[in-house]
Amino acid sequence: MKGRLFGSVRSRATLAATLVVAVALVAAGAAVLLSLRSNLIGQAATEAERTARAVASDIALTKPQDRLSVDKDVPVQIVGEDGKLLAASEDLERISGTGTDAVRPQPQPSPGGAASDSGDSGDSGDSDDDADDDSSLASLEPGEVSDHTTFTNGTATVDGETDEYRFAKVHVEVDGRGTLAVYAGAPLSAEQGAVKTALTVMLIGFPLLLGVVAGVTWLVTRRALRPVEGIRSEMAAITASEDLARRVPVPDTYDEVAHLALTTNETLAALQTSVERQRRFVADASHELRSPIASLRTQLEVGAAHPDLLDLDGAVEDTVRLQDLAADLLLLARLDAGERPGDARFDLGALARERADGRxxxxxSAQAVQVAGARGQVGRVLTNLLDNAQRHARSAVTVTVRKDGEWAVAAVADDGDGVAEADRERIFERFVRLDEARSRDDGGAGLGLAIARDVAVRHGGTLTVGRAPAGGALFELRLPQAR
Structure with a gap:
């Protein structure tokens, strides 16, 4: 049951559509989350830079003897050139990700005093940025704030609440204190909350959307494939009933399924025609075989009862007729089976003279023209045409072989009554004899011209009949010349 479910076109189409949409949603969701996070971090960086520059502007013009202080609700640090913390937010309890982890200011040295070492400094993360700022810091004037800002991420605990922050660092030149670094942070809680909310919405909405996609695809494919199921069920019924007259339903959608139904009906029509033709062929063959067999049996029974009345010549004639008919039927069967004519080269003119010899x-009047195919089958065509022409001619039969462009043309003409235009295609049907040749003794079984046309078509040529200059029938066999 599982294999049958996933083996259907509808199941595979639904699965494929769902997978494609799932991949697209995951990619789009990831892009949205990254873009949202980047924008919110950028907003936090802008807010942190604004705070840092505001603090830097406040302390830029302080005097050396003034005490530095920070009155901000966000984590702010003022760090001296020696890495000591000079001032910080009052409620700051812990910090990381800035120039120093200290949260309480160190005793400030007297102006111009030597800087002492402190174990509180040491965030090597800003060393590269500081090196990049050397040229810009050297040109700062007292009271001037640097235009360059660097950003880092870290954490801070303010008034008992720990959060992640985006820190901005700016430098300011203060008279008597040198170049000070101001760190100010902006919380990333809004960014984290927005990303978390968006992720939650995606985790809930994406499965629902995938379910809708799968359901819609399942329904759409079921509707689209419903005509296919109708075609399949009708074909199964035709197979079971062996009724080739039935046809599959053709939907009015004018799409590939409709084309499939039309092609299927055309195939059924061709198959029906072929089967009916085969049945007629078998019935006609049985009828044609029954006459010589019955005649031969009658003669043999009479000969058995009355040896002096045995018509030996008639028995031989019936046997020859039976042998010829069996050979014709065998050749038609081979042609119907698709036997390939081969590619042997031979001279059509020489073959025509050979078949006409002794008649x-x-x-x-034959030119030398090379053709390719089965020499015996083409010779059989010429023999059948000559037999037909002699049967209907009054006094003369003419055979010509010539070249006509890329074709080799063999024409057989007689001076008989000819073939009526309405019958010029019908005489090539199997077991067809026109009114003037109904006699089995004179007209044969009606297979000669049918065999001739089939052989011509198998060799890539044609066989047609028209009116001869002498008024009789003109049969033209056209075969492609051998390359």
Whole structure:
């Protein structure tokens, strides 16, 4: 049951559509989250820079003897050139990610005094930024704030609440204190909350959206494939009933499924025609075989009862007719089976002279023309055309072989009554004999011209009938010349 479910076109289409949408949603969701996080971090950085520059502006013009202080609700640090903390936010309890982890100011040295070492400094994360700022810091004047800002991420505990922050660092030149670094932070809680909310919405909404996509795809494919199921069920019914007259339903959608239904009906029509033709062929063959067999049996039974009345010549004639008919039927069966004619080269003119040799009232005018195929089958065509022409001619039969462009043309003409235009295609059907040749003794079984056309078509050529200059029938066999 599981294999059948996932083996259907509808299941595979639904699964494929769901997977594609899932991949697209994951990619789009990741892009949205990254963009949202980047924008919010940028806003926090802007806020932190604004605070840092405000503090730097406040202390830029302080006098050396003034005490530095910070009156901000966010974590702020003022660090001297020696790395000591000079001032910080009053409620700051812990900090990381800035120039120093200290949260309480160190005793400030007297102006111009030597700087003492402090173990509170040491965030190597800003060393590169400080090196990059050397050139800009050297040119700062007292009271001037640097235009360059660097950013870091860290944490801070303010009034008992710990949060992640985006820190901005700016430098300011203060008279008597040198170049001071001001760190100010902006909380990232808004960024984290927004990203978390967006992620929650995606985790809830994406599965629902995938479910909708899967359901819609399942319904749409079921509707689209419903005509296919109708075609399949009808084909199964045709197979079970062996009724080739039935046809599959054609949807009015004018799409690939409709084309499939039309092609299927065309195939069924061709198959029905082929089967009916085969049935007619078998029935006609049985009918044609029954006459010589019945005649031969009658003669043999009479001969058995009355040996002096045995018509030996008639028995031989019936046997020959039966043998010829069996050979014709065998050749037609081979042609219907798709037997390839081969690619042997031979001279069509020489073959025409060979088949006409010994026949009374037959004139041959043949050029040397090379063709390719089965020499025996093409010779059988010429023999059948000559037999037909002699059967209907009054006094003469003419055979010509010539070149016509890329074609080799063999024409057989007689001076008989010819073939009516309405019958010029019908005479090539199997077991067809026109009114003037109904006699089995004179007209044969009606297979000669059918065999001739089939052989011509198998060799890539044509066989047609028209009116001869003498008024009789003109049969033209056209075969491609051998390359």
């Amino acid at each position: 009374a009232d037959v004139t041959v």
